[in-house]
Amino acid sequence: MFSLNGSSFLNNSLSGVSRNLTQSTQRKISAPPMVVASVTPNGKPGDRNVSVLMENTLKEMRENAPSSSSPSLTENESKSTVGGGVEDVYGEDSATEDHYITPWTVTVASGYPLLRDPHYNKGLAFTEKERDAHFLRGLLPPVVISQQLQVKKMMHNMRQYQVPLQRYMAMMDLQERNERLFYKLLIDNVEELLPVVYTPTVGEACQKYGSIFRQPQGLFISLKEKGRILEVLKNWPEKKIQVIVVTDGERILGLGDLGCQGMGIPVGKLSLYSALGGIRPSACLPVTIDVGTNNEQLLNDEFYIGLRRRRATGQEYAELLHEFMTAVKQNYGEKVLIQFEDFANHNAFDLLAKYGTTHLVFNDDIQGTASVVLAGLMASLNLVGGTLADHKFLFLGAGEAGTGIAELIALEISKQTNVPLEEARKKIWLVDSKGLIVRSRMESLQHFKRPWAHEHEPVRTLLDAVKAIKPTVLIGSSGAGRTFTKEVVQAMTYFNKKPVILALSNPTSQSECTAEEAYTWSEGRAIFASGSPFSPVEYNGTFYASGQANNAYIFPGLGLGLIISGAIRVHDDMLLAASEALAAQVSQENLDKGLIYPPFANIRKISAQIAAKVAAKAYELGLATRLPQPENLVAHAESCMYSPNYRNYR
Ligand SMILES: O=C([O-])CC(=O)C(=O)O
Numbered sequence: 001m002f003s004l005n006g007s008s009f010l011n012n013s014l015s016g017v018s019r020n021l022t023q024s025t026q027r028k029i030s031a032p033p034m035v036v037a038s039v040t041p042n043g044k045p046g047d048r049n050v051s052v053l054m055e056n057t058l059k060e061m062r063e064n065a066p067s068s069s070s071p072s073l074t075e076n077e078s079k080s081t082v083g084g085g086v087e088d089v090y091g092e093d094s095a096t097e098d099h100y101i102t103p104w105t106v107t108v109a110s111g112y113p114l115l116r117d118p119h120y121n122k123g124l125a126f127t128e129k130e131r132d133a134h135f136l137r138g139l140l141p142p143v144v145i146s147q148q149l150q151v152k153k154m155m156h157n158m159r160q161y162q163v164p165l166q167r168y169m170a171m172m173d174l175q176e177r178n179e180r181l182f183y184k185l186l187i188d189n190v191e192e193l194l195p196v197v198y199t200p201t202v203g204e205a206c207q208k209y210g211s212i213f214r215q216p217q218g219l220f221i222s223l224k225e226k227g228r229i230l231e232v233l234k235n236w237p238e239k240k241i242q243v244i245v246v247t248d249g250e251r252i253l254g255l256g257d258l259g260c261q262g263m264g265i266p267v268g269k270l271s272l273y274s275a276l277g278g279i280r281p282s283a284c285l286p287v288t289i290d291v292g293t294n295n296e297q298l299l300n301d302e303f304y305i306g307l308r309r310r311r312a313t314g315q316e317y318a319e320l321l322h323e324f325m326t327a328v329k330q331n332y333g334e335k336v337l338i339q340f341e342d343f344a345n346h347n348a349f350d351l352l353a354k355y356g357t358t359h360l361v362f363n364d365d366i367q368g369t370a371s372v373v374l375a376g377l378m379a380s381l382n383l384v385g386g387t388l389a390d391h392k393f394l395f396l397g398a399g400e401a402g403t404g405i406a407e408l409i410a411l412e413i414s415k416q417t418n419v420p421l422e423e424a425r426k427k428i429w430l431v432d433s434k435g436l437i438v439r440s441r442m443e444s445l446q447h448f449k450r451p452w453a454h455e456h457e458p459v460r461t462l463l464d465a466v467k468a469i470k471p472t473v474l475i476g477s478s479g480a481g482r483t484f485t486k487e488v489v490q491a492m493t494y495f496n497k498k499p500v501i502l503a504l505s506n507p508t509s510q511s512e513c514t515a516e517e518a519y520t521w522s523e524g525r526a527i528f529a530s531g532s533p534f535s536p537v538e539y540n541g542t543f544y545a546s547g548q549a550n551n552a553y554i555f556p557g558l559g560l561g562l563i564i565s566g567a568i569r570v571h572d573d574m575l576l577a578a579s580e581a582l583a584a585q586v587s588q589e590n591l592d593k594g595l596i597y598p599p600f601a602n603i604r605k606i607s608a609q610i611a612a613k614v615a616a617k618a619y620e621l622g623l624a625t626r627l628p629q630p631e632n633l634v635a636h637a638e639s640c641m642y643s644p645n646y647r648n649y650r
């Protein structure tokens, strides 16, 4: 299939389309196939610029309303006016005869376009036979090497770069050049490369997205596309989409409003869906909704890639989002998973509540983070003792992550102890920018904070809240760095033999404290994990390794579980199931090192376990549509996972 980002294909190979067709006909081969936009009604064979052609066609479609443009029919001729029909990849069945459709055709990639197609390119790993069969002779140097050697070489090259952003760019270039090699590299070197394609480096990449921009990745839907979002979705070259990660860029990690440049996040999350969760890359669609930005620096940046206006709000915002959500379901059906990512609080909760009942959606920052933190807490009980209900939790930050985690902990406590949810919530306290959330503040609180307003006198600072509440677990989720001060960590250590301290905010610059600070200030007693990775720390001659409490442990497996069961809704019990599955993967050996998360090196196995538990829950709740339920869900999940190994071409 051609890649939109593979401008290479569009630019280099349209003259090659007819050649491809001829060659493939002559040779009667069928792999690797490519979808090409062939001649449109108003185009000529061999026209180079398909996007212009398609643009014209679409323009024409818009100008000619269906009834006025339809050819006149005689009395006897009947035409279909109902766009229903059986589901087909190209949408012909669902278009009435009045509608224009895109005349997609399938052909076989060979020669130069094959080398430029990231889905099928293997570079120097094309075999002699493939070089003959696919007209590659002379287009490559004589040597034939294995994918393994390509990985070795790429890793060697990657390690030459000192600057993380250069590594990020090298990885993105590889993704655009040779997709399987990109995934092979990422899967085989996940611990080394996760911080490159994902947190923390992706944060810097988003901040500088405009200046490092080379090729578009993902789908950009801006206010300019209002009224035409369905058309925009149809421009995407892949027809079978299973997961969409969408952001509006308003709260990128803890970095704030990065507008359209937030695209790095959906792209990064989806590369993890494939590498960590085994979802086929072609089934993943990154989307950024551009409603403007309130980031003055970006508005004044000559390299900014987004709409140069302030953010749309209210009805204008809601309408664009609604059109998007409707178009997605219309185009991809009921079972496409939509992950909301890095929306600001004021939209995140409302979008989740609004679409949670009509679409297969979840919010990664509210629910994915909650699930990963709950898993870490469950595992930490092996080190600190007691049950969840025996502990007292204090949060700094009462936004998506804070309240999402708090609610999932309360739900689990309520299930374990049979106390009402309201009772379970009383073990959990939250501090926001105005201090401890208490009953006397109720009137002025945003709705998502209200369940946490317990009876207590006002407390202004985090340190005073630690002293007043005496929590056993301290969780940072405010997006503000350096807020777990020495005094705060020392107070936690004063009240607890082994204080559990989670500094969740991302990227590293926004972390509430560093691993080194946590271990030093607690004199090596803290059970510490953080959203962004930290290297092991030496304190008093002992090495302390900390886990990464990042939703990257959860969403790939959760997504896989939803997809293999054909789930149509996300249920909180699935998040609890995911937490239990992840916690069960923490070995005694991990715990002995103070780790409350398993190493990322085993993540595909872990994702399969999570997927199996999530799928089992979907079946149990009657939310699964893929029937019958496979007997061994773990084996089934593993068998469904995408492998990046090169395929052999006929
Ligand atoms: O992206 C990450 O590393 C975790 C996350 O969702 C966030 O910080 O918003």
Ligand SMILES: [Mg+2]
Binding pocket: 253, 341, 342, 364, 365
């Ligand atoms: Mg996020």
